[in-house]
Amino acid sequence: MIGIALLSGGLDSGVATARFVADKANELRVALYCDYGHRAAARERIAATALASRFAVPLVTYELPWLADLSRTVGCRLVDGTGDLPVATNEAPGDHDSAAAVWVPARNAVFISIAAAVAEAHGADCVVAGFNREEAATFPDNSQAFLSAATAFLQLGTRDGMQVVSPTIDCTKHEIVADAKRLGFSAGDFWSCYEGGSAPCGQCESCVRSRWQR
Numbered sequence: 001m002i003g004i005a006l007l008s009g010g011l012d013s014g015v016a017t018a019r020f021v022a023d024k025a026n027e028l029r030v031a032l033y034c035d036y037g038h039r040a041a042a043r044e045r046i047a048a049t050a051l052a053s054r055f056a057v058p059l060v061t062y063e064l065p066w067l068a069d070l071s072r073t074v075g076c077r078l079v080d081g082t083g084d085l086p087v088a089t090n091e092a093p094g095d096h097d098s099a100a101a102v103w104v105p106a107r108n109a110v111f112i113s114i115a116a117a118v119a120e121a122h123g124a125d126c127v128v129a130g131f132n133r134e135e136a137a138t139f140p141d142n143s144q145a146f147l148s149a150a151t152a153f154l155q156l157g158t159r160d161g162m163q164v165v166s167p168t169i170d171c172t173k174h175e176i177v178a179d180a181k182r183l184g185f186s187a188g189d190f191w192s193c194y195e196g197g198s199a200p201c202g203q204c205e206s207c208v209r210s211r212w213q214r
Contacts, residue, residue, distance in 0.1 A: 001165065004119040005128040006111050007031040007059065009047030010192040011210045012130030012168055015176050018183050019167035020128045021055055029122045032115050033061045036104065037068025038078045040196040047191040054189075062114055070105045077101045078194055085194050085201075088208040098205055099138040102194065108141035109150070116154050116162050124162075127154075131166040134173050134209065144169055173209040187212040 005017040005028055021028050031052040035041045045061065052059035071079045077086070086098040108129070115127040129147075136143035147164055154162040168176055180190075192210040193200035200207050 001025070001126045001163075002027045002029060002124040003126045003128045003165070004029060004115050004122060004124045005031045005055075005057075006115050006130070007033055007048045007051055008130070009033070009044035009049075009051060009190060010130070010206070011173070011176055011180060011190045012132055012192075014047075014051050014130070014185065014190050015180050015183065016130035016166055016168045017051070017055060017128055018185070019179070020165070022183070028055055028057050028128070029124050030118060031055065031057050031059045032111075032118055033059055034064055034067075034111050034114065035061060036064040036071065036079075036107070038071070038104075038194075038196075039080060040078075040191060040193055043191045043193070043196045047189070051189065060118065064110070067104065067107070067110065074103065074105055075101075076104050078104060085204050087203050088205040090208060093205055093208040096138050102205070103139075108146070112150050112154070112164055113157075116158055119162060120158055120160075125160070126162060127164045129164055129166045131169045132171050132173060132176060133169065134171075177210065177212060 003020055007013050020026050033045055033048045049059050068079050075082050077083055086101050112127055119127055131142040147166055147169055150164040192206045194204040194206050195201040
């Protein structure tokens with residue numbers, strides 16, 4: 001397969017892309033980063049740039065200020081000015097209420113559509129995304145059902161047909177961390193925190209789920 005990777009700079013997309021390129025039958029042409037004005041955008045972009053360099057592909061960035069505006073409209077806590085982020089614990093890293101608080105309108109649907117257009121322009125036949133089984137319980141756009149539906153949509157919405165692949169779709173976060181270590185990554189290679197400070201906050205849902213040591 002020839003792929004375009006959605007690379008946020010976080011653990012899931014980084015490991016999903018690493019798994020994709022580890023298969024010598026695959027070729028990665030471009031990595032894609034989408035900036036929708038969220039708190040962690042600057043830190044994510046630094047991590048995504050380094051990961052793209054590691055994978056020996058260019059990183060193409062798309063600015064989506066309109067998605068930031070829509071996020072504020074629904075009160076998404078991932079953008080500034082909408083309130084504090086939910087605090088997570090090991091016992092309860094996230095639920096439907098916390099998922100609703102950080103929901104970006106149609107985010108993965110938008111990202112995949114952009115990536116499919118880039119893929120067509122670069123002669124690729126798939127979009128690589130970092131979904132996982134654990135978050136699919138509260139984020140439906142991380143699920144196998146979404147992955148299958150996205151592929152069905154792109155089969156009709158692209159000239160030659162396109163599929164969405166996610167090498168991490170059946171994994172928990174703990175399994176993805178273990179795989180990252182096996183592939184030679186360290187915690188500092190990713191930025192998975194919802195905040196954009198000098199260091200991960202350690203208490204948002206993404207930090208708690210992605211902890212390197214448990």
